[in-house]
Amino acid sequence: MLRRHLLQAAALAGSLPLPALAQESGDIVVAQIGPFTVLPAPDPKELNEGLVAGFEEINARGGINGRKVQLLKLDDAYSFDGFKARLDEAMARKPVALLAPLGSATLKALLDSKLLDSTDITILNAVPGAGVLRDPGHPKFFHIRAGDAQQIQKIVSHARALSIKSMGVLFQDLPIGSSGLASAKAAASADGGGLQIVEAKAGTDAASIAQAAKAIATAAPQSALVVGAPKFVGESIAALRAAGVSQMIFTLSYLPPSALQKFAGQGARGVGIAQTYPNPAGVTLPLQRAFRTAMQTTHPAMTTHTGFHMEGYVTARVFFEAARRARPLTPGGLAEALRRMGEVDLGGFRVNFAKSNVGSSWVDIGVVNADARLVY
Secondary structure, eight states: OHHHHHHHHHHHHHHSOHHHHHHTSSOEEEEEEEOSSSSOSSHHHHHHHHHHHHHHHHHHTTOBTTBOEEEEEEEOTTSHHHHHHHHHHHHTTOOSEEEOOBOHHHHHHHHHTTGGGGSOOEEESOBOOOGGGTSSOOTTEEBOSOOHHHHHHHHHHHHHHTTOOEEEEEEESSHHHHHHHHHHHHHHHSTTOOOEEEEEEEOSSHHHHHHHHHHHHHHOOSEEEEESOHHHHHHHHHHHHHTTOOSEEEEOTTSOHHHHHHHHGGGGTTOEEEESSOOTTOOSSHHHHHHHHHHHHHOTTOOOOOHHHHHHHHHHHHHHHHHTTOSSOSHHHHHHHHHHSOOEESSSOEEOOSSSSBOOOOOEEEEEOTTSOEEO
């Protein structure tokens, strides 16, 4: 009897590919590669803090099917060359997934270079949500957050509800910026139009930003939208205020209000920021309460939490839901599990990859108050 069982086990082992067997034992390795230096915004750091809180909660409850999750943190210094070098380092540890990589230029280069075609990795929750990263995207490239187009549609809809008839779009000469302008034009012309778009493109130097801000101020639209990388957004909003734009300014979800205040001072007050996750300070949803408990347990000295903290935590939770269903737990198995698991409710925030590689369409708008907090 024992001999027969041993022979059956050997036959089963022989039928499985060796990489699958390797992934099914020991810690589950995942990686985060991001601009932890160079980028003068806290986004990757806060994403990491949320990821750590999520995985510590998961590990404390026994991990995933009895296996702990180990998170690698690697700095790409905000460049594609840096990203490629760190990816090579990460791949030596055989990670199942790459979580929350950040940077539109880096991620666009990742897609254009077809590096994913030759790399055994699945990417979960790429940031930002620029359309050029999603259309056509890549089968290994999954997005949790609502895209920039959906955020801009929400902003335009909100502007229409306020009877705003014109909007200046100050955008960065970068994939996230040009894609955002296209989305703003499309949203403005939808539903019968009625919203005029005034555009101004800028580079990253102060003179270019000031010139674009002056052009928007001269056109005097009833509102403004700024689209670009976090530092660009902060400097552009400050430049718009300095140019005399007192009307309501909107932007996407990539610059936390506290960071915006550092760039624009009191000019940050009244800025509407699209949000792609529930309010991290809220307590109504089960997800919000679980998030707060996890953050307080892992980061007890932290007194405030941002949308990026929430995003990192949600990313860890979505990975858990897919990984516990994956058979086998390999990059390919994880991708298949994401598609097949259907709608998953994380406690008031739902994700569903059954129809596309974009899991959520949830968008809200928070307005920055005098204390650099969002009011919903």
